[in-house]
Amino acid sequence: MERPALDRINATIRKGIITGLVGPDGAGKTTLIRLMTGLLLPTSGQIKVMGLSTHSSQIHDITGYMPQKFGLYEDLSVLENLDLYADLNGLSVAEKKDAFKRMLAFTSLKPFINRLAGNLSGGMKQKLGLACALLSRPQVLLLDEPTVGVDPLSRRELWTMVQDLTHKGMTVIWSTSYLDEADKCHEVLLLNEGKLLFNGPPEDLTKRMKNRVFQVEVPLKNRRKVLTKLLNLPYVIDGVIQGNKLRLVTSSSLKNSLRHRVPPRFEDAFIDILGGISKGDSILAENFPLKKQTSSSLIKAENLTKRFGNFTAAQDISFTIKRGEIFGLLGPNGAGKSTIFKMLCGLLQPTLGEALISGVNLKTAPAKARSHIGYMAQKFSLYGDLSVEENLNFFSGSYGLQGPYRTKMIDLMVTIFDLHPYLNSNANLLPLGYKQRLALACAVMHEPDVLFLDEPTSGVDPLTRREFWTHINGMVEKGVTIMVTTHFLEEAEYCDRIALIYQGINIATGTPDDLKNMVKTRKMPNPTLEDSFIALIEKQGVQ
């Protein structure tokens, strides 16, 4: 099972451009970056940066490195952090003054210089991290997943900032698991499981997908069923829901198709290289009992308000979610969407208002309300030191499953998710895709009415993500209700309805297409969900 983190990579990265290191978690991106900074040395082979061997200590003078979790001191202010990194880089007092002025203007962090780094939003933290990494004026800037957990608005700002740097001649290496970011890089190294799949400009790869990507319009009500049917056609290798349309990728070009052709994306090519997504309906959903149709709401938020001291994290939030609906909570970092999410699944008590699950109040009957809930968090949050089987035993037990029924459900999960070969291995040693499967298995074993998903597929490869959504779509058809938060707007397209949260307030609710229509202008006739997200928030900010 042992495979090298990186397997015989040969590549050249050009000066003065942004090169993307693209691939899912566990592909070897961080290892490659650490090799380039000299923090790791290769087991075999060699690597040179600006002509210098990475054994040399001079390497640190020419590189600026921003790790995934940049070492910001959360209890120091923005200015103190900058000061510390300037001293560590040996900047003189005069140089410091000049550099701070540049960096604060560049990152627009000037109004926040006295705020503690720990109190900054995810996007601002990344900007500060970037500023600290730039203090030494590096020739090569290495950014390891700078946009993880950063909302689309801040992500766009970070891109503009970095593109600005390359105009001044800096070489930038940007690693990411968001495949849509690959299209923004000049050149790309596509990694998967330690192997280099592609090296070159992204257009060269997407070229092969020409005339192979289509959009079909379907009735909103049936789109999940139609998608499942289409995916089972032999020549369809990928398909996703985009509002009231389906986006399909075929295994070869269909020239005389009447369907609406759309430009290919990098992700399409990646999936093509990997051989297309796995076929078939969700066995999980097939085995799921059909939830009784009721007209009553499954999730109900009534004037939910949460205050932390003087700070109002969520203000007067109300909505109802019907059975079999996928409801998305979107919003920038720190907007309050996780506060609302937590109040709805019982992790936080609201200051005012009520949250009801299947008509049961979370406050007065928490245990009863929670027995209807399944929960899956962004971070892998199962017991890593326990084996797969022990995790399944624990979670089935903690939901009160017992006797032959418990054994039956565990066996079913093992079969559906193909966990048999891993039953006795520790959960944290599983490949990422299997971790994802185990987490979903643990969340649905008790056949919940409502499933809470907190950034469920961040960092996983597109095949695993498709498989995950096949299960979710199937379960929704059986009447399970889904509540999801995500920064990944591709994922938000699967939602029936979306609530956009900004500064603790619900600023827009509607289907993905509703949100897009809200911002449609002559200049932007065909906005994406990301465009609409940004426009709606900017509009709110102006008010």
Add this chain to the structure above:
Amino acid sequence: MRRWPRLKALIIKELLAVWRDKKSRITLIAPPLIQLIILSHAATLDVNNISLGVYNQDKGWYSHELIQRIKGSPYFKHVYEFGSFQEAKKAIDLQNVIVSVQFQPNFSRLITRGQPASLQMILDGRKPNASQIVTGYLSSIVETFNTDILTQKGVELPVPLGIESRAFFNPNLEYILYNVPCLVAILSMLLALTLTAMSVSRERENGTFDQLLVSPLQPWEILVGKLIPAMVIGIGESTVLMFITLYLFKIPFSGSFFLLYFSMIVFLLSMVGVGLFISSLSHTQQQSILGSFVFMTPTMLLSGYATPIENMPSWLQPFTQLLPISHFFIIIKGLFLKNMPAGDVLMHTWPMALIALFTLSLAGWMFKRRIE
């Protein structure tokens, strides 16, 4: 009733989590055993193997006789002879000797004449406790020496008031008999505390605590699910320590095992309560460790293990009653050394029970509050 399977799942998970984590498995087994074995010998207040120096300016028979008697006593391992006062001073400076005994030039002559003679002891004040004990040893040697000379000279002494001291419960005042039971108590406390103090914060760091909170488990069930495994491991480990104490150190145990286990359970419950309280306060494992230190240091210093509680200022003494371990020390020493009767054991158990009740409810309350 679906409660029992849920609790059972929690308990099994907790025991597995401790056992599967290699680091926690090692910290659980190795340090307590090693500490018991090493500290039982190291942490002793007996003074043995003393080195002593003699600066004899007299050279007469009497001083010679006294030096021979010192050399012959079992306490003094090395007796050095110094040629000058400077030499004696240096030896004390360098801690080669703890005491220097000096004889004046006319020591033997004065005794022969029947006049009082004196000798000087110079002690190392940096070691007050050991110095005091050495003074005691030397004084008793000198006293016997005095009596012997007077008898030899035919001086008729009035019948001396003899003090025959006998120590009850520990006839030879062997420190190890007192020390090892105390170590068993301390190590059990440490274990119960570390097991629980990190258990919640570790789950918080891993994100599994949220996973527990969204399940139908109620806060008190989570609390009991943490408490029972900690108690099982704590009692198990204490039993191992007791085995070592009884069979390796051969420390006699004169009390009732039933009373020992009864009071130990109450004691461990109170410590588990403290641990869970610290745990519910901390967000990270680091905070838990700091919290445990904040609790451990004063507990150890005020427990009466290192220094007698009676020596502490009177205003401070009542506070020591709030520490479970100061009660458990009394019980465990009592049961080991003097077959403490059930009534006395209960007298010291109920304060621990009260503390346990308080710390556990506080932890439970914090658990509940944390969700809000």
